[in-house]
Amino acid sequence: MENKKVRVRFAPSPTGHxxxxxxxxxxxxxxxxxxxxxxxxxxxxxxxxxxxxxESMNSIFESMRWLGLDxxxxxxxxxxxxxxxxxxxxxxxxALGIYKKYSDELIQKGLAYHCYCTPExxxxxxxxxQLEKRPPRYDGRCRHLTKEQIEEYKRQGRKPAVxxxxxxxxHTSWNDLIHGELKFENKLLYDFIMVKASGYPTYNFACVIDxxxxxxxxxxxxxxxxxxxxxxxxxxxxxxxxxxxxxHLSMILGPDGSRLSKRHGATSVGEYRRLxxxxxxxxxxxxxxxxxTKDSQQIFEKGELEEKFSLEGCQKNPAIFDPVxxxxxxxxxxxxxxxxxxxxxxxxxxxxxxxxxxxxxxxPKDIVFIEQEKYKLLSDIPKxxxxxxxxxxxxxxxxxxxxxxxxxxxDILLGIKEVYSSIADFTEKNIxxxxxxxxxxxxxxxxxxxxxxxxxxxxxxxxPTLFKMIEYIGKETVISRIDKAVSEAKIV
RNA sequence: GCCCUCAUCGUCUAGUGGCCUAGGACGCUGCCCUUUCAAGGCAGAGAUCAGGGGUUCGAAUCCCCUUGAGGGCGCCA
Numbered sequence: 001m002e003n004k005k006v007r008v009r010f011a012p013s014p015t016g017h018x019x020x021x022x023x024x025x026x027x028x029x030x031x032x033x034x035x036x037x038x039x040x041x042x043x044x045x046x047x048x049x050x051x052x053x054x055e056s057m058n059s060i061f062e063s064m065r066w067l068g069l070d071x072x073x074x075x076x077x078x079x080x081x082x083x084x085x086x087x088x089x090x091x092x093x094x095a096l097g098i099y100k101k102y103s104d105e106l107i108q109k110g111l112a113y114h115c116y117c118t119p120e121x122x123x124x125x126x127x128x129x130q131l132e133k134r135p136p137r138y139d140g141r142c143r144h145l146t147k148e149q150i151e152e153y154k155r156q157g158r159k160p161a162v163x164x165x166x167x168x169x170x171h172t173s174w175n176d177l178i179h180g181e182l183k184f185e186n187k188l189l190y191d192f193i194m195v196k197a198s199g200y201p202t203y204n205f206a207c208v209i210d211x212x213x214x215x216x217x218x219x220x221x222x223x224x225x226x227x228x229x230x231x232x233x234x235x236x237x238x239x240x241x242x243x244x245x246x247x248h249l250s251m252i253l254g255p256d257g258s259r260l261s262k263r264h265g266a267t268s269v270g271e272y273r274r275l276x277x278x279x280x281x282x283x284x285x286x287x288x289x290x291x292x293t294k295d296s297q298q299i300f301e302k303g304e305l306e307e308k309f310s311l312e313g314c315q316k317n318p319a320i321f322d323p324v325x326x327x328x329x330x331x332x333x334x335x336x337x338x339x340x341x342x343x344x345x346x347x348x349x350x351x352x353x354x355x356x357x358x359x360x361x362x363x364p365k366d367i368v369f370i371e372q373e374k375y376k377l378l379s380d381i382p383k384x385x386x387x388x389x390x391x392x393x394x395x396x397x398x399x400x401x402x403x404x405x406x407x408x409x410x411d412i413l414l415g416i417k418e419v420y421s422s423i424a425d426f427t428e429k430n431i432x433x434x435x436x437x438x439x440x441x442x443x444x445x446x447x448x449x450x451x452x453x454x455x456x457x458x459x460x461x462x463x464p465t466l467f468k469m470i471e472y473i474g475k476e477t478v479i480s481r482i483d484k485a486v487s488e489a490k491i492v
Numbered sequence: 493g494c495c496c497u498c499a500u501c502g503u504c505u506a507g508u509g510g511c512c513u514a515g516g517a518c519g520c521u522g523c524c525c526u527u528u529c530a531a532g533g534c535a536g537a538g539a540u541c542a543g544g545g546g547u548u549c550g551a552a553u554c555c556c557c558u559u560g561a562g563g564g565c566g567c568c569a
Contacts, residue, residue, distance in 0.1 A: 013568080189495095257562085293506090453527090
């Protein structure tokens with residue numbers, strides 16, 4: 001690969017959002033390109049006329065940009081693209097006749113042929129084969145049609161598809177960069193369709209044509225394409241083209257070991273984004289699914305993955321997606337955020353939770369920051385700090401029972417209220433000093449004072465460091481909340 | 493049914509014939525820190541390296557078989 005310029009691509013079909021598996025494939029291609037100072041290309045494979053949508057395409061673009069997987073060449077949106085090998089959307093390439101040119105060439109050379117079988121006939125053929133315990137693949141019946149037969153089909157108005165004439169002898173092999181030597185008997189391969197009756201190319205055909213024309217050096221894709229590879233290699237050979245390197249990535253499975261799907265929870269990048277994961281988390285976690293460094297490094301600084309990635313570190317066996325570890329990692333990344341960064345990221349979630357940020361006594365940035373080490377998801381933020389922004393707070397039943405409904409609590413709260421009322425400069429330091437002094441003078445244990453105060457001003461038994469929290473809530477609010485806790489029969 | 497791939501703690505993984513009485517990470521348990529919850533620190537439990545045969549002085553590492561899991565056999569990609 002040293003003597004060949006690295007050009008790799010991610011080629012999704014726009015039939016849905018960018019999924020975890022697709023994102024991982026995109027990421028590995030991207031990292032490989034960065035590592036070898038190559039070119040990362042985004043090509044849209046929309047040859048499925050029924051399921052491809054513009055919305056899906058835009059959604060994929062958005063997710064990739066969010067993940068920071070910027071492409072050097074490819075479609076930028078429906079109408080624009082960058083790079084000298086375009087168009088990068090297959091439907092546009094089809095319109096230009098690119099695929100037809102090569103399919104005609106192969107037919108002319110006798111390396112491909114028209115097939116007049118209808119989908120119904122093919123289905124019937126497969127069923128029959130299954131019943132007779134034969135492989136359900138195409139039997140090549142249209143390879144040797146007579147002139148009369150062809151005329152008859154044409155009279156019936158049948159539109160032919162184009163099939164590739166697969167070699168019947170020998171074998172096809174390649175040295176997979178992840179799996180090593182892979183070998184298939186040609187007689188087990190089949191005459192796959194290159195061009196549908198509609199004139200549209202199929203995946204296996206368009207993929208080869210484009211990978212060649214776009215001068216791909218390496219094809220890095222999922223394991224599920226291993227059995228497509230010998231088909232494609234024979235196509236390269238028939239066209240007299242050089243064959244790129246192949247690297248097949250292992251699959252990502254759900255927690256139960258089956259293919260990752262909806263019933264495992266969120267599966268698309270967009271969903272994880274909405275749930276409150278950072279893009280750096282997704283990028284880092286995905287990189288570790290099927291790849292690792294020799295020292296099992298877990299957290300990577302910016303640019304480190306691009307520098308350390310290699311195909312040699314890729315795993316052959318499938319990896320189970322573990323949301324628990326993902327969430328741990330997200331907490332790690334949240335803790336690395338600066339106060340400003342954290343606040344920026346928190347904003348959409350605060351808005352969604354209808355929190356009025358103008359209601360706090362201090363800068364909301366400071367409030368969000370106070371609980372930084374506790375957030376695992378950005379969506380955790382509102383519910384951990386909402387009481388700083390509310391006129392009316394809710395009291396957690398259990399906390400009230402356990403902490404407030406106890407002897408002495410009423411006296412303690414009434415006493416501490418007086419103490420707080422007399423603090424002129426209501427700062428963390430002063431609050432702490434006077435609270436401790438109060439406890440000492442009255443002969444209470446500090447915890448006997450701290451806990452009821454916490455519950456009465458925040459409504460819950462768990463929260464930020466106490467005195468800073470009290471400062472941030474503000475003197476007046478603190479006093480009125482203590483009053484309320486006492487008067488509203490929250491205590492015995 | 494046929495073809496292909498894969499197989500190390502629950503999970504992600506290190507390991508490429510002797511450094512392995514198998515290392516790291518998540519999770520789990522305990523302790524420390526501490527006004528709570530976290531975070532952090534420390535300690536621990538957890539893998540007869542899928543099973544069985546070989547090869548070798550020596551195997552998680554090489555070979556064979558079995559089993560299990562996954563993928564493919566579409567005018568889907």
